[in-house]
Structure formats: structure tokens, C-alpha cells
Amino acid sequence: MSNEWLETIVVTRRDATARIVVLELVSPDDVELPEFAAGAHVDVLVDGAAGLVRQYSLCGPPHDRARYRLAVLAETASRGGSLGMHRLREGDRLRISLPRNRFSVSDEARRHLLVAGGIGVTPLLAMAHALEARGAEYELHYCARSRTDSAFIDELEHNPHVRLHFDDGPDDQRFSVATDIGRPDPETAIYVCGPGGFMDFVISCARQAGWTAETIHMERFAPVEDAAAHTAGGAFTVRLAKSGGEYEIKEGENVLDVLLAGGVDAPYSCQQGICGECTVRVLAGEPDHRDDVLTDHERADGMFTTCSSRAHSPILELDL
Ligand code: FES
Structure with missing residues (x-):
């Protein structure tokens, strides 16, 4: 690390x-x-x-x-x-560690919709402070089970940009993708953070409503529940372009562990497919992406997470 x-x-x-x-x-x-x-x-x-x-x-x-x-x-x-x-x-x-950021506020968007589920409010709270300081147009939707399960209520409830949505509250304050996110707008950026099921729901509803992947920014902080999701699958070989080393990745192993065991100075942090620190570029071969952090654009651009992803091709050449 x-x-x-x-x-x-x-x-x-x-x-x-x-x-x-x-x-x-x-x-x-x-x-x-x-x-x-x-x-x-x-x-x-x-x-x-x-x-x-x-x-x-x-x-x-x-x-x-x-x-x-x-x-x-x-x-x-x-x-x-x-x-x-x-x-x-x-x-x-x-x-x-020093702060790292894979979940920044868009510089292009004119308006910002922050959608938090539970403890997922934490990065969005910092964003709300930053957007407030720059006088930007934003709304923070904070969804939680109940008021007593919510942190930072005293800091948020008098902010006119904030909407609180409690599962045990009246129907008219419940979060609704249709009314709280609304129709797609290319000048608006959506930011989602929270438990996996909450994020999947918000993102899939927004996509169905026509919001493009580029307008939706997300951060997951819980890895996939099934650890085998990162290691199941057939064996393949990783070839390192810079050192020329070749490493066989067997079923049940992941690329990062094998490289580290082989003495390769590979970057990493969470080892759970959620931080992006282990990202390297694929030079040849077909990756089998299993992380929860890279965007479609980054994947199309050849990025690959060694801690959680595998290969569809027999050989994967990495820029390491
Ligand atoms: S080490 Fe965090 S995504 Fe790989």
C-alpha cells in the first residue's frame, strides 16, 4: 500500500x-x-x-x-x-492517509442533486458545504429510517436546500425519484451515496427516467456481500508490460494478491473494489470488470481494478 x-x-x-x-x-x-x-x-x-x-x-x-x-x-x-x-x-x-477523491463535484454542471441514503450522507454533506460556499444551485435529499437514526439533523433541517425523507414519516415527505429528481437535464449532476440497495434503486430509476450515466455520480462504501464475486471464475495469466513478468491467477485468487505475493509494487487500498486505488491500464486482453468503482467511461478507456476484476481472455496485459 x-x-x-x-x-x-x-x-x-x-x-x-x-x-x-x-x-x-x-x-x-x-x-x-x-x-x-x-x-x-x-x-x-x-x-x-x-x-x-x-x-x-x-x-x-x-x-x-x-x-x-x-x-x-x-x-x-x-x-x-x-x-x-x-x-x-x-x-x-x-x-x-492523505485525502483521496473519486467522488468530486462536477465543474460542468449548473445544478447539483445530492441523494443520500443513511450514512451515505457523509460525502454529500461536504459537497453541500462546498456548493453553499460557492453559491451554487443544489438540493440535498437525505433519506433515513427515522429522525432518531439520522446524524446531522440539527445542521441540516433549517437549510432551505435540504429535504429530509424518513421511512416512518408521512407519505408526502417520502423520497420519490419522479418528483425529487424529475426529468433528465444535461446541466444537472446527480450524486448518490448510501447502502447498495438504495443506490441501485435510485440509479436504476434515474436511468429509466432518461438520465445518462455521465450525469450520475456515485460512491459505494460497502463492497459486494459475496467475497467470491471477485475471485470466482477460470484461471488466466497476467502479463506485466514494464517488468515482463507473468503470473497465473487461479480460480479463488485475485490479481492484486498474486502480484503482491510475487513482490510487485502494485498500488492498492481498500482491496474491496470500491476505492479505485489499485486501478491500472489494460494494454491487451479482455477484462471482466467486477468492481463497484470504475465508470463505464473509465472501463471503456482501458482502466482495470486488480483487487476485484478478472479476465475473459486467457492473457491480460497490464501497464505495470
Ligand atoms: S484497492 Fe480499492 S478498488 Fe482495488
């Missing part, structure tokens, strides 16, 4: 709901933290000794370089990441 770790201190810790903790991090040297753009996330070394790395969006205003804000949902099926974050206390040290 090509990470430069940044030491931070948890300066505030607040239970925003029974399952969401909000943490604010500052530099131990009392200096500004590195710049970030709305939609960025950081890798967090949750448990230094165990080397558990998780990605969390920066959800504070991007212009506030004094502190980073994260919000973490305690996952019921946590393998230690979110629960480790919930155990943090004020004064604890936490190592994080």
Missing part, C-alpha cells in the same frame, strides 16, 4: 445516534491539515497493531483545514473496523 500516514488526535467524539459516532480529528502539532475537496475520503488505520484499514468520507466543510470530521456507523456485521472507531475516545491518536 502506498500510504503516507498522517498522525491525528481525536479532539471531539459525539454519539450522533445510537449507531453513529462523529469524530473530529486535528493535527497533534496544531497545524492545518492537508487540503481536500468535497467528496474526498481518507484511509484510517483503525487498529495500528492489527493493520486494519477502512475508508471514511470527510464530512466537514472543506474550507475548514483546522479539523477533519468523520461519521462512522456501527455495522452489525463489522469485522472490527467500525466498532474500533466507536471505541475511540477524545485524546486518542489515529493515523489516516
Whole structure:
């Protein structure tokens, strides 16, 4: 992993709901933290000794370089990441990566529709702050089970650009793709973040309504549930163009693990097909894309994620 770790201190810790903790991090040297753009996330070394790395969006205003804000949902099926974050206390040290961004605000769009499901509000909250600061036209739709399950309500409910949609609320406040997203508009960008089922629903409804893939921006933070989805399939060979090395990827293995085991200095971060850090260019062969991060355009442009994708062809040549 090509990470430069940044030491931070948890300066505030607040239970925003029974399952969401909000943490604010500052530099131990009392200096500004590195710049970030709305939609960025950081890798967090949750448990230094165990080397558990998780990605969390920066959800504070991007212009506030004094502190980073994260919000973490305690996952019921946590393998230690979110629960480790919930155990943090004020004064604890936490190592994080420099901010990375694969979910930025479009420079071309005139209007911005932000659609959040649950904890997926985090990157969209930073976007709302950035759009507010630049006086842009935007709406943030925040969908959640109930008011008590929602973080940041006090920060959002008086903002005229924000619509709250609770599953247990009256029918007239429920989120509706037909009325809240409406007809396709090439000058509007849609941004979606939330649980997989929520995102699939919003995106498929928007596509059916005629919105193009280019106008829909998304970030997934939960990998596919079935780990075998990244490793099932026949064997193939990966050829590295720069070093000339060849590696056989058997059924049950993934390209990244085999390359790392072979001593190749390949980039990576999440190892779950959701961050895009392991992306390399395919020079020959037919990729079998299984990630949740690359856009159709990036795939057509030859991009390939080594942690989660495979090959339809017997040989795949990579620009590594
Ligand atoms: S390492 Fe994150 S998508 Fe591959």
C-alpha cells in the first residue's frame, strides 16, 4: 500500500445516534491539515497493531483545514473496523492517509442533486458545504429510517436546500425519484451515496427516467456481500508490460494478491473494489470488470481494478 500516514488526535467524539459516532480529528502539532475537496475520503488505520484499514468520507466543510470530521456507523456485521472507531475516545491518536477523491463535484454542471441514503450522507454533506460556499444551485435529499437514526439533523433541517425523507414519516415527505429528481437535464449532476440497495434503486430509476450515466455520480462504501464475486471464475495469466513478468491467477485468487505475493509494487487500498486505488491500464486482453468503482467511461478507456476484476481472455496485459 502506498500510504503516507498522517498522525491525528481525536479532539471531539459525539454519539450522533445510537449507531453513529462523529469524530473530529486535528493535527497533534496544531497545524492545518492537508487540503481536500468535497467528496474526498481518507484511509484510517483503525487498529495500528492489527493493520486494519477502512475508508471514511470527510464530512466537514472543506474550507475548514483546522479539523477533519468523520461519521462512522456501527455495522452489525463489522469485522472490527467500525466498532474500533466507536471505541475511540477524545485524546486518542489515529493515523489516516492523505485525502483521496473519486467522488468530486462536477465543474460542468449548473445544478447539483445530492441523494443520500443513511450514512451515505457523509460525502454529500461536504459537497453541500462546498456548493453553499460557492453559491451554487443544489438540493440535498437525505433519506433515513427515522429522525432518531439520522446524524446531522440539527445542521441540516433549517437549510432551505435540504429535504429530509424518513421511512416512518408521512407519505408526502417520502423520497420519490419522479418528483425529487424529475426529468433528465444535461446541466444537472446527480450524486448518490448510501447502502447498495438504495443506490441501485435510485440509479436504476434515474436511468429509466432518461438520465445518462455521465450525469450520475456515485460512491459505494460497502463492497459486494459475496467475497467470491471477485475471485470466482477460470484461471488466466497476467502479463506485466514494464517488468515482463507473468503470473497465473487461479480460480479463488485475485490479481492484486498474486502480484503482491510475487513482490510487485502494485498500488492498492481498500482491496474491496470500491476505492479505485489499485486501478491500472489494460494494454491487451479482455477484462471482466467486477468492481463497484470504475465508470463505464473509465472501463471503456482501458482502466482495470486488480483487487476485484478478472479476465475473459486467457492473457491480460497490464501497464505495470
Ligand atoms: S484497492 Fe480499492 S478498488 Fe482495488
